[in-house]
Amino acid sequence: MTTLLTPRSPALRNGWILTQRELLHWVRQPALPIFGLLFSIMLLLMFGFLFGGAIEVPGGGDYINFLLPGMFTLTMLFGLEGTMLAMSTDATKGITDRFRSMPIHSSAVAFGRCGADMASSVLNLAVLIVGGLFIGWRITTDLGSALVAVALLLWLRFALLWIGIFLGIAFRSPAATMAVQVLVWPVGFLSNVFVAPETMPGWLGAIAQWNPISATATATRQLFGNPTGVTSGWMTEWAVPMALLWPLVLTLVFLPLSARAYRHLRR
Structure with a gap:
């Protein structure tokens, strides 16, 4: 460990070591990631089978096939508060200060958090895709298009992680974490994840269309052939x-902000 953590070690190598630290925590305490996955599955079943029969898709098509790509996208958003909480907890307890005192690259802590959360996202997405296939969701395009859709989902997740990392470093109070947990819901629901913007009032539909969540959900639907x-x-x-x-x-906005917040983190 000491040999690897030298001033000349690249940020990604240091980040990988810290990624392993986070993954080890999840192996020893798996309750949180398992709960997050079960929550996503619960939403999927609730909207797919409780409400799905009453929802029509503009242009026609099966609602389950419409819903699944939206749920994949929403899952990428729901991990944001977990990232923020983990960064905030490390900073509040002084763990981040310990890392800052070690001969590792200044960005390694953030990359470590990012790497662990990306690994968790890949697993969650794989489980949801398999679950979707079991309940009737189908991919009607070629394998290449489907892989591009998965890549777009993970690309969105990567970007959202930097928002969580920045908020976790910059705002470390429990109130800030709770506020983000609350705000995630309207951001996620004010999109085309569950219903098409064409069914909303004009002004609300316009907001939903410009939501980044809607862009990824629509793109993945196209690429999956849904x-x-x-x-x-x-x-x-x-x-x-x-x-x-x-x-x-x-x-481009939040990665530099995260780096700046980390450099100016008060001890």
């Missing part, structure tokens, strides 16, 4: 480019 709920408008042609652009913008 009903998109979009019959007209710019989203029919620009969903995939927007699903690439939105996470890029979020990353």
Whole structure:
């Protein structure tokens, strides 16, 4: 460990060591990641089978096939508060200060957190995809398009992680964490995850269409060959480019902010 943590060690190598630390915590205390996965499955079953029969998809198509890509996207968002809480807890308890005193790259802590959460997201996404296939969801395009859809989902998750990392470092109070936990819900629901924006009032539908969550959900529906709920408008042609652009913008904004917040972290 001492040999690896030298001033000349690259950030990614240091980050991988800290990623292993986080993964080891989850192995020893698996309750939190398991609860998060079960919560996503509960939402899927609730909307798919309790409410799904009353929801029509504009343009036609099966609601389960419409819902699943939206649920995949929403799962990428729901991990944000967990990332924030983990970073905030480490900073509050002085663990982050210990890392700052060690001869490791200054960005290794954030990359370690990011790596662990990305690994968790891959596992959660795989479980949801398998579960979706069991309840009737189908991919009707080729394997390449499906892999691009998965890549877009993880790309969104990567961008959202930096928001959580920044908030966890910059705002370490329990009240801030609770506020983010509350705000995640309207951000996720004010999108096309569960219903198409065309069924909403005009002003609300416009907001939903510009939600980054909606861009990724629509793009993955197209790539999986599922009903998109979009019959007209710019989203029919620009969903995939927007699903690439939105996470890029979020990353370019919040990754530097995370680095700055870490450098100015009060001991």
